[in-house]
Amino acid sequence: MIQLHQLSKSFGRLEVLRGIDLAFDQPGITAVLGPNGSGKSTLLKSILGMVIPDAGQILFHGKPIDPLGSYRKDISYLPQIARFPENLRVAELIRMIESFRPQESSSAALIRDFGLGPVLQSQLGHLSGGTRQKVNLVLTLMYDTPVIILDEPTAGLDPVALVRLKDRIIQAREAGKILLVTTHIMSLVEELADRVVFLLEGRIYFDGKPGELKQRVAEPTLEKAIANLLSGGHLSPIQLPESAGRVTRKMNGHVVHPQYNP
Amino acid sequence: MLRIIRYSFADLIRSRWLYFYTGFYLVLTGALFLISADLSKVMVSLMNAILFIVPLVALLFGVMVQYYTREFTELLLAQPLPRRSIFLGQYLGIATALAMSFLLGAGIPFILSGIFLSGEIWNFSILLLSGVLLSYIFSALGYLLALMHDNRIRGFGLAIVIWLILAVIYDGLFLLGLAWFSDYPLERVAIGVTLFNPIDLARILILLKLDISALMGYTGAVFNRFLGTSTGMGLALVVLATWAIVPVTLIRTISLKKDF
Incomplete structure (x- = not known):
């Protein structure tokens, strides 16, 4: 469904993505993990055409993505920051986004699920952060698309909404959709993710099942495994483009990135 | 694109700032009528206010709306919409809301004063047209600045610098240059x-129509003498329209390449 080939992107002198090769073909939930600034959002935004890569190719349904964006009708995206035009009402915003897509929307059920009924006629500028995030979720989940991309979906949600969100994510997986999720909440990853992609400094350091990651660094929880990765350097980037010109060396039988020496 | 224009417009016309802006023109024009009953005197006073305020407010609105809808723009970019519809739609929404706000604020007192029954209706139309054109030109410049500079302080700073140059400093430098090179024929220059300078152009356009040579200044007089009233006005209008089109084209080009 989605293939990334040698994707690179720099912002000024900062290399955010360095020759990423990835494919999202199987249904299921992939957690894209990494510390702040590791390139997670840039990776997801590249798929959506919001960030234009310097090099590499993105294929959607086997075709290079079209700059006019018609392929985006098959993708639902939850942006990391939920901020909307302050003077529009919630119902107006939902109608507006609905008017951009040909598909049927299931906004009514989501509005009920997330308890947004009472605020439908409120202006978006008057909503709390958590309520705005719920509106954000309604706008994202109201379409039946084969791909769903969620950038920090749990930010500011109360426990009830969080449970509803998890239910929706699980339903989407059962419906055979491809979900890409970034989050800093490792318990959520342990609970939901079928696959973990770990990014660091724009390279992929791990791509596999969450259980494999724990096994590899011999830690009992994903949180500890990730912390271990960040501080200890048990793993090397899966691909190191020759053009990057970085020196790697072997230590204890592992290829070690120079900046992550134990 | 029409949908984006509609929502951008709907968002802005509910903004307190825009009410304040419309109210300001209502009060200003109403007050000018209280001071003088002479329609053309009111128009000249209003012109001076328009030439200062419309560009400043349009620049700041253009910058502000682009910055404050950045996150929402990201949401729009994730929809199956081409980029040019999103950005041009947003810009046209802002510019149209500003132009309408100006038209209402400046227009209502004139209508109440019986402008339709007087012979001044065409002069008044040119005054309003200039205000509308300046709204479109300067909100495009503001929007473009914000699109080009992610640093908000720099965006707002540059907007104010551009306004200062075009509305205030330009005339001074121009006069200084005229005095300096007064031995040479400078008309064409x-x-x-x-x-x-679109602000100067708008001033000349209005004054040529009002036919007030005393207020035309050097450039107005040169326009009048060399091009005649109608050619002068035609040229001023065409160049003003170009001033609106160029930044809009740049908005389109830059928005196609920008990362969000």
Whole structure:
């Protein structure tokens, strides 16, 4: 469904993505993990055409993505920051986004699920952060698309909404959709993710099942495994483009990135 | 694109700032009528206010709306919409809301004063047209600045610098240049230099129509003498329209390449 080939992107002198090769073909939930600034959002935004890569190719349904964006009708995206035009009402915003897509929307059920009924006629500028995030979720989940991309979906949600969100994510997986999720909440990853992609400094350091990651660094929880990765350097980037010109060396039988020496 | 224009417009016309802006023109024009019953005197006073305030407010609105809808723009970019519809739609929404706000604020007192029954209706139309054109030109410049500079302080700073240059400093420098090179024939140079300032162009357009030679200043007089009233007005209008089109084209080009 989605293939990334040698994707690179720099912002000024900062290399955010360095020759990423990835494919999202199987249904299921992939957690894209990494510390702040590791390139997670840039990776997801590249798929959506919001960030234009310097090099590499993105294929959607086997075709290079079209700059006019018609392929985006098959993708639902939850942006990391939920901020909307302050003077529009919630119902107006939902109608507006609905008017951009040909598909049927299931906004009514989501509005009920997330308890947004009472605020439908409120202006978006008057909503709390958590309520705005719920509106954000309604706008994202109201379409039946084969791909769903969620950038920090749990930010500011109360426990009830969080449970509803998890239910929706699980339903989407059962419906055979491809979900890409970034989050800093490792318990959520342990609970939901079928696959973990770990990014660091724009390279992929791990791509596999969450259980494999724990096994590899011999830690009992994903949180500890990730912390271990960040501080200890048990793993090397899966691909190191020759053009990057970085020196790697072997230590204890592992290829070690120079900046992550134990 | 029409949908984006509609929502951008709907968002802005509910903004307190826009009410304040419309109210300001209502009060200003109403007050001018209280001071003088002479329609053309009111128009000249209003012109001076328009030439200062419309560009400043349009620049700041253009910058502000682009910055404050950044996150929402990201949401729009994730929809199956081409980029040019999103950005041009947003810009046209802002510019149209500003132009309408100005038309209402400045227009209502004139209508109440019986402008339709007087012979001044065409002069008044040119005044309103200039205000509308300046709204479109300067909100495009503001929007473009914000699109080009992610640093908000720099975006707002540049907007104010551009306004200061075009609304205040330009005339002074221009006069200084005229005095400096007064031994040379400067008429054609003066026309050329004026074309680079939309505020000056709008002033000339209005004054040519009002036919008040005392207020035309050097460039207005040169326009009048060399091009005649109708050619002068035609040229001023065409160049003003170009001033609106160029930044809009740049908005389109830059928005196609920008990362969000």
